[in-house]
Every structure is written in structure tokens, then in C-alpha cells.
Amino acid sequence: xxxxxxxxxxxxxxxxxxxxxxxxxxxxxxxxxxxxxxxxxxxxxxxxxxxxxxxxxxxxxxxxxxxxxxxxxxxxxxxxxxxxxxxxxxxxxxxxxxxxxxxxxxxxxxxxxxxxxxxxxxxxxxxxxxxxxxxxxxxxxxxxxxxxxxxxxxxxxxxxxxxxxxxxxxxxxxxxxxxxxxxxxxxxxxxxxxxxxxxxxxxxxxxxxxxxxxxxxxxxxxxxxxxxxxxxxxxxxxxxxxxxxxxxxxxxxxxxxxxxxxxxxxxxxxxxxxxxxxxxxxx
Amino acid sequence: xxxxxxxxxxxxxxxxxxxxxxxxxxxxxxxxxxxxxxxxxxxxxxxxxxxxxxxxxxxxxxxxxxxxxxxxxxxxxxxxxxxxxxxxxxxxxxxxxxxxxxxxxxxxxxxxxxxxxxxxxxxxxxxxxxxxxxxxxxxxxxxxxxxxxxxxxxxxxxxxxxxxxxxxxxxxxxxxxxxxxxxxxxxxxxxxxxxxxxxxxxxxxxxxxxxxxxxxxxxxxxxxxxxxxxxxxxxxxxxxxxxxxxxxxxxxxxxxxxxxxxxxxx
Numbered sequence: 238x239x240x241x242x243x244x245x246x247x248x249x250x251x252x253x254x255x256x257x258x259x260x261x262x263x264x265x266x267x268x269x270x271x272x273x274x275x276x277x278x279x280x281x282x283x284x285x286x287x288x289x290x291x292x293x294x295x296x297x298x299x300x301x302x303x304x305x306x307x308x309x310x311x312x313x314x315x316x317x318x319x320x321x322x323x324x325x326x327x328x329x330x331x332x333x334x335x336x337x338x339x340x341x342x343x344x345x346x347x348x349x350x351x352x353x354x355x356x357x358x359x360x361x362x363x364x365x366x367x368x369x370x371x372x373x374x375x376x377x378x379x380x381x382x383x384x385x386x387x388x389x390x391x392x393x394x395x396x397x398x399x400x401x402x403x404x405x406x407x408x409x410x411x412x413x414x415x416x417x418x419x420x421x422x423x424x425x426x427x428x429x430x431x432x433x434x435x436x437x438x439x440x441x442x443x444x445x446x447x448x449x450x451x452x453x454x455x456x457x458x459x460x461x462x463x464x465x466x467x468x469x470x471x472x473x474x475x476x477x478x479x480x481x482x483x484x485x486x487x488x489x490x491x492x493x494x495x496x497x498x499x500x501x502x503x504x505x506x507x508x509x510x511x512x513x514x515x516x517x518x519x520x
Numbered sequence: 521x522x523x524x525x526x527x528x529x530x531x532x533x534x535x536x537x538x539x540x541x542x543x544x545x546x547x548x549x550x551x552x553x554x555x556x557x558x559x560x561x562x563x564x565x566x567x568x569x570x571x572x573x574x575x576x577x578x579x580x581x582x583x584x585x586x587x588x589x590x591x592x593x594x595x596x597x598x599x600x601x602x603x604x605x606x607x608x609x610x611x612x613x614x615x616x617x618x619x620x621x622x623x624x625x626x627x628x629x630x631x632x633x634x635x636x637x638x639x640x641x642x643x644x645x646x647x648x649x650x651x652x653x654x655x656x657x658x659x660x661x662x663x664x665x666x667x668x669x670x671x672x673x674x675x676x677x678x679x680x681x682x683x684x685x686x687x688x689x690x691x692x693x694x695x696x697x698x699x700x701x702x703x704x705x706x707x708x709x710x711x712x713x714x715x716x717x718x719x720x721x722x723x724x725x726x727x728x729x730x731x732x733x734x735x736x737x738x739x740x741x742x743x744x745x746x747x748x749x750x751x752x753x754x755x756x757x758x759x760x761x762x763x764x765x766x767x768x769x770x771x772x773x774x775x776x777x778x779x780x781x782x783x784x785x786x
Binding site: 246247248249250251253254255257258261262263264265266268269272284323324325326327329330331334343346347349350352353354355356357358359360361362363364365367369370371374399402403431456457459460461462463466467476477480481484490493494497500501504 | 526529533534536537540541543544545547548550551554562563564565603604605607608610611612614615623626627629630632633634635636637638640641642643644645647648660661663664667671696721725727728731732741744745748749757761764765768769
């Protein structure tokens with residue numbers, strides 16, 4: 238086959254998939270970008286395709302939206318930190334404490350929730366946190382008063398941490414596995430206490446894993462609107478909820494588009510930050 | 521730490537690890553149990569077990585039509601994504617690292633970006649073109665984010681495939697097309713199949729992009745979402761959730777098995 242024919246072959250194969258992505262995905266993203274600068278006519282509800290910065294002006298001047306953006310980012314950060322803390326012991330055990338058979342079983346068990354329906358997993362927490370749910374039953378059993386966290390930001394924090402924990406566990410297991418045992422032994426032989434070994438050897442080497450996991454936990458939490466609707470309360474609105482409620486007949490799609498671009502900017506900024514900590518190096 | 525110098529610390533780590541594993545798995549167990557709850561209000565502990573809500577759910581026309589829509593969307597999107605994802609992998613195989621990276625970045629974008637973004641982007645796109653939201657827009661959206669699953673699977677397999685196989689076929693006089701059909705394609709079948717199962721599960725469970733592209737169509741996840749939000753049909757939600765977990769987990773386990781056996785072939 239000549240070079241020219243070979244190139245033609247590649248192109249022929251690539252046109253359908255990238256044509257599809259170009260039209261439906263890049264096309265969609267371009268329309269999103271454009272429509273953020275459009276407006277909805279207050280009287281007719283029709284979209285007016287005139288260039289304006291009004292959507293962004295409202296977003297940055299109305300405190301309602303800055304509060305929502307801060308809440309979204311704050312909870313996403315809190316969830317990320319919670320998942321890092323929760324992931325450590327289990328990731329350490331999976332990576333360094335068990336044999337290959339048990340390791341495989343544990344990895345499957347960790348991934349299992351990720352593979353089952355997200356809605357089902359959110360719904361499970363409504364059953365657990367509800368007034369007559371599992372948690373209050375347990376509290377009554379040991380003589381403690383009922384909890385009332387259902388439909389609050391605390392419930393949201395628990396549910397998000399639960400939902401995305403496997404995303405943090407997987408890259409952390411991978412990072413911890415790669416630490417050579419000889420390095421730990423050497424540190425121990427030099428007289429380092431286990432805590433010193435953790436602080437000076439293990440933790441720094443796990444940073445890329447934590448960064449990789451945090452990209453998921455942070456981005457997925459920031460972009461969600463389902464959990465705030467199902468387990469959050471009156472003060473749990475996320476950016477995604479504003480976007481969601483502005484799509485449809487009575488909505489304001491250009492405004493939703495503008496807010497979703499703010500979301501995109503924040504997620505992209507976080508990814509760039511995580512990249513500096515080696516989030517994308519290991520895979 | 522090879523030598524267990526500190527048994528107390530070791531115990532603590534193990535206990536914490538087991539507690540975290542419980543945090544991950546117990547909610548799933550609980551939600552699965554509720555499907556067998558005879559009561560129509562959810563109270564723990566479950567007082568009586570019954571299969572009656574399974575029958576009631578199966579008899580519900582809304583649930584059945586939502587299930588049908590979900591199966592059709594997931595089936596069609598999986599087929600389209602399989603063709604497009606496989607073509608992308610075959611076409612990109614052998615290109616420079618740079619173009620490979622750019623290509624897989626573009627393919628990954630629809631699932632890497634928050635679903636809300638993909639959703640509203642496609643919503644704006646179809647609205648601008650005056651395309652009504654229906655079954656077709658739903659399939660287009662799902663195909664777009666399922667492609668990368670097939671692509672990743674096929675690409676991983678192609679990388680492990682020795683080029684010598686096809687060259688040998690050509691040396692023996694096979695045309696490139698013939699070589700592809702008789703050599704490459706059969707070797708890819710396993711990874712394509714496991715990718716299809718994953719893509720099907722991904723589509724079957726998707727709710728965020730679907731809300732923005734479904735119009736008046738109701739998929740099963742959209743039905744569950746609506747029912748939980750309004751607090752209606754809760755016993756049926758329990759059963760549907762049970763079924764959805766089964767339908768998504770089983771293909772994925774099968775897919776993993778297929779992928780494992782496919783990688784053992786070489």
C-alpha cells in the first residue's frame with residue numbers, strides 16, 4: 238500500500254466518528270458558547286440573538302448566584318477532602334496489605350457501587366436518613382436521640398461523599414501500589430517512625446493519586462443537580478439546579494448557558510491545578 | 521510496611537478500612553432489601569417480606585413503557601456507538617501520538633465534562649436547529665457519550681495486537697480488506713462485545729443528559745427521578761431500583777469476564 242492510499246484509508250475510517258462528534262458535540266458546545274451571549278425577550282419568551290453581556294452581568298452582580306456558586310464549590314471541595322480521608326485506610330489495605338486474590342475481590346467490591354445506578358444509590362440514602370429510616374433505628378437502639386439531617390446540606394455532603402468515593406479509591410490504590418517496598422524498609426531501617434515514614438515518603442508519593450481522584454470528585458460534584466434535588470433542602474441549590482430549572486418552555490436558556498460556562502471555567506481551572514500535582518501523569 | 525512494628529496501628533487501619541467498605545456497600549444492600557418490603561410506606565426494620573410489589577410494578581403501564589424506551593435507546597445508542605467507536609479506534613491506530621491524544625481527548629470530552637454541560641449544550645443545539653426533542657435526540661445524545669467506551673476497549677486491544685499478523689495475511693496474498701475481515705475483526709470481537717455491554721449499562725442508567733434531550737419521552741431513570749422527587753409510587757421505585765441495579769451490574773460483570781478472557785488469549 239502506498240502512503241497516499243494508507244492516509245486515505247485512515248481518513249475514510251475517521252470521517253464518520255469525528256464527523257458525528259464535530260456536528261453533534263462540538264456543534265453543541267459552540268451553540269452553548271454563543272447562546273450565553275443571547276437573551277430571552279421578556280414579553281414573548283423568544284430567544285433574541287443579539288450579542289449582549291447581560292447574562293454575565295446578572296451572574297456577577299446578583300448575590301443569589303454568587304451564593305449558589307460558592308455553595309457548589311464549597312461542597313465540592315468538602316466532598317473531595319472527605320473522600321481523600323475516607324479513601325486512605327481502605328486504599329492502603331487494598332494496595333499493600335492483602336494478597337492478589339483478596340485484592341481483586343476488594344477492587345470489584347469497591348467498583349460495584351460505581352457500576353450500579355446512581356439514582357438507586359442516592360435513593361438508598363433517603364431510606365437511611367429518613368425519619369423512620371435505618372440510621373434513626375440504629376440511634377434509638379443505642380439510646381441516642383433521632384437525627385434530622387434528611388433534606389439538609391449535611392445529607393448532601395454525606396451522599397456526595399458516598400457517591401464519588403470509588404473515584405478517589407481507584408487512583409489512590411494505583412498510586413500506593415507503585416511505592417516500592419524497599420523505600421519503606423529503607424526509611425524504617427534509618428530509624429524513621431511509622432508516622433515519619435508516612436509523612437515524608439508515603440504521603441508525598443500518593444499526591445498524584447489524590448489529585449487524580451479529586452478531579453472526579455470535584456468535577457462530578459460541581460456539575461450535579463440530581464442529588465441536591467433528591468436529598469438536599471431549600472438551601473441546597475447548585476449551579477446545575479439553576480441550569481436545570483431554566484431549560485424548558487418557561488425557562489431562560491441563554492442565562493442557563495452563561496451559568497454553565499461559569500461552571501465549565503471552574504472545572505477547567507480545577508483540572509489545570511490538579512495537573513500541576515500530577516493528576517494526569519500516572520495513567 | 522513489611523514488619524508489623526505497631527500492631528495497634530495496624531488494627532486501627534484494618535478497622536477503618538472495613539468501616540469504609542461497609543459505608544460503600546451497606547446502602548446498596550439496604551436499597552435492594554426494600555424491594556421485598558410488603559409495606560407501602562418505608563419503615564426500618566422491614567416488618568414483612570413479600571413479592572407483591574414486583575407483580576404490581578410489572579403491571580404498571582408507565583413503568584413498562586419507560587423500560588421499553590430505555591431498552592430501545594440503550595440498544596440503538598450502543599449499536600451506533602459500536603460502529604463509530606470501532607471506526608475511530610481503527611482509523612487512529614498507527615497515527616502519531618499527538619493526533620492520538622487529540623482524538624481521544626475529543627472522544628472523552630462528552631463524559632469527562634459535567635453532564636449538565638453536555639445536556640444543556642445539546643439542548644441549545646437542537647433548539648437552535650428547531651429539531652423537536654424526542655426518541656431520536658435521546659439516541660443521538662447517548663451515542664455521543666457512549667462512543668468513547670467502545671473506542672477505549674478496541675484501542676486497548678489493537679495496541680496489544682501484533683502488526684505481524686496482518687502483514688503475514690497480506691504476504692499470503694490476502695487483500696487488506698480480506699485480512700481485516702478474517703484476521704483483525706475476529707480478534708477484536710471480544711473487546712467490542714465487552715465495550716458494548718459497558719456502553720449499554722452506561723446509557724441505560726443515564727439521567728442527566730437525558731433530562732435535557734428527552735422531550736416528552738420517559739426513560740426508566742427519568743421515571744425513577746420523577747417518582748422519587750414527587751414521593752409517589754415508592755414501593756414501585758424500590759422494585760424498579762432493584763431491577764435497574766441487576767440490569768446494569770450483570771452486563772458489566774459479564775463484560776469484565778469477557779475482557780479478562782479476551783486479554784488472556786494473547
